Amino acid sequence: MSLLEINGLKTYFYTQEGVVKAVDGATYSVEEGETLGLVGESGCGKSVSALSILRLIPNPPGRIVEGEIMFQGRDLLKIDEEEMRKIRGNDIAMVFQEPMTSLNPVLTIGRQITESIELHQDLSGSGARSRAVDLLELVGIPSAGERLDDYPHQFSGGMRQRVMIAMAMSCNPKILLADEPTTALDVTIQAQILEVMANLSKEFGTAVIVITHNLGVVARYADNVNVMYAGKVIERASAANLYETPHHPYTVGLLNSVPRLDQGRDEKLIPIEGNPPDLANLPRGCSFSPRCDFKVDRCLEEYPEVSSAGEGHTVACWEWQNVRKRESSAV
Ligand SMILES: Nc1ncnc2c1ncn2[C@@H]1O[C@H](COP(=O)(O)OP(=O)(O)O)[C@@H](O)[C@H]1O
Ligand code: SF4
Ligand SMILES: [Mg+2]
Structure with a gap:
């Protein structure tokens, strides 16, 4: 049994613009002593994921509409508020962005x-x-x-x-949630802070969930990384695998758009083109399709199934094998 198991979690906000599907079917687990990175552009549902674990979603307009959050064998969505209060700040602690x-x-x-x-x-x-x-x-x-x-x-x-x-x-705490703890800091300091957390995790067995939009930095200190797009985990792998062989076009784009620790300061950064998705009005099929260079007809019709791309590596993209081929021939 994992320390934390999240199954099919959906957290929606009911707004005047429509239903904002901030987290839309997230499934993943976290082990004792693991450092997990939750990565993606602003607005993809990272903070809402963390706040859902603590059951701190403002209601209205938000609500966890489906799923399970199993912590040490108990579903946090089924316990009463009094018990939840004991868990917050004791078993599960959170570090916020602006100290x-x-x-x-x-x-x-x-x-x-x-x-x-x-x-x-x-x-x-x-x-x-x-x-x-x-x-x-x-x-x-x-x-x-x-x-x-x-x-x-x-x-x-x-x-x-x-x-x-x-x-x-x-x-x-058994779990430390750190929501963009390093955004305002320079890349070297960001790396040091992540290293501190990764060390605490190894020393005390604390599971650390680090939220960031900088895949380049987290990849070095996390054990595993979930890449999120439009409320869904679109790729998950060990940090090393994700860094070396990203499969989803969005992950590839993210890696090219942030400074990497193993490259010089003058490297060229290429931002991902197009606008972040409107979570209240997602396109049919794959949410990334409006920005994707690899899309085929099927992408506009069906949301991609999650495929296995090796041990512990999953990707939700119809064309991931072709993405990989093109990427390796470009090197
Ligand atoms: N209180 C709220 N009311 C309405 N929408 C919200 C609220 N909190 C978050 N959202 C929406 O949920 C989506 C995900 O937000 P969030 O998890 O904060 O993104 P990020 O990945 O930047 O942390 C965004 O579209 C945001 O506008
Ligand atoms: S499923 Fe299609 S549109 Fe979505 S990321 Fe893959 S290739 Fe691009
Ligand atoms: Mg956030």
């Missing part, structure tokens, strides 16, 4: 971390303080003991993000 708005500017870093420790663990006073130092060391903050009395503005963006991760880890 400056999540940290309180008028409290010291030490106070904010010890508050969180006191809430979740049977520790207070000097015990909580020394645990706070341990946590800051774990996330790689130099001279952690001396920095406890500093305020958030005295930390750089990358260091604030580390503090947020330390706070989230203070309850020893």
Whole structure:
């Protein structure tokens, strides 16, 4: 049994423009100690996926309409709100995008971390303080003991993000959800933050789900990656396989559009042409078809079946074998 199993999850928003299918049939699992990347352009349903796991979808207009979220054998969609509250922040913790708005500017870093420790663990006073130092060391903050009395503005963006991760880890969560934790940071710092999370995951067995639009960076630190397009997982593979042999035209496009850590700064980035899809008005057939260079007639009629492209590698595209052929002959 996996730590987390998501089966056929659908989360819709009922708006004046129509039904926005933000997550539309996502199925995947996450193991203990695994770092999973959820990747895709803005608006493809990444945040809604994470908020669905925590059952924090604003209703109205949103609702989880179908599916299962099995966590340690229990369906989170079937338990009552009281039980769900115990799971949030204890078993499943979340780090949000902007650490400056999540940290309180008028409290010291030490106070904010010890508050969180006191809430979740049977520790207070000097015990909580020394645990706070341990946590800051774990996330790689130099001279952690001396920095406890500093305020958030005295930390750089990358260091604030580390503090947020330390706070989230203070309850020893089974799952850490990190929603675009590094977007505002430079690529090298982004990589360092992801490395911190991947290390915590290996050391404590915490499953980490990292949401990002930068496939180039996450591919190096995640074990597996789900690529999302229009509310669906269109390709899933180990990070190494996805990086080396992407099969879906959208994944190929994403890799060409972001800086890769293994290439120089002057590499040419090619944005994916066309507009992101309108989730309330998706085309018939494959959602990516309006932007796809590989499309054939069938793509305009039928949504592609999920095919297996090797161990642990799945892809939803009718033409993936031809995409691969063209890609390898272009190299
Ligand atoms: N509260 C809401 N009301 C209506 N639509 C929403 C709401 N939250 C998210 N959505 C829609 O759901 C889709 C997916 O959003 P989101 O998961 O935030 O994307 P991202 O991949 O950028 O994190 C978007 O089209 C967004 O407009
Ligand atoms: S199914 Fe067709 S339109 Fe969709 S990504 Fe594959 S080739 Fe392109
Ligand atoms: Mg988001």
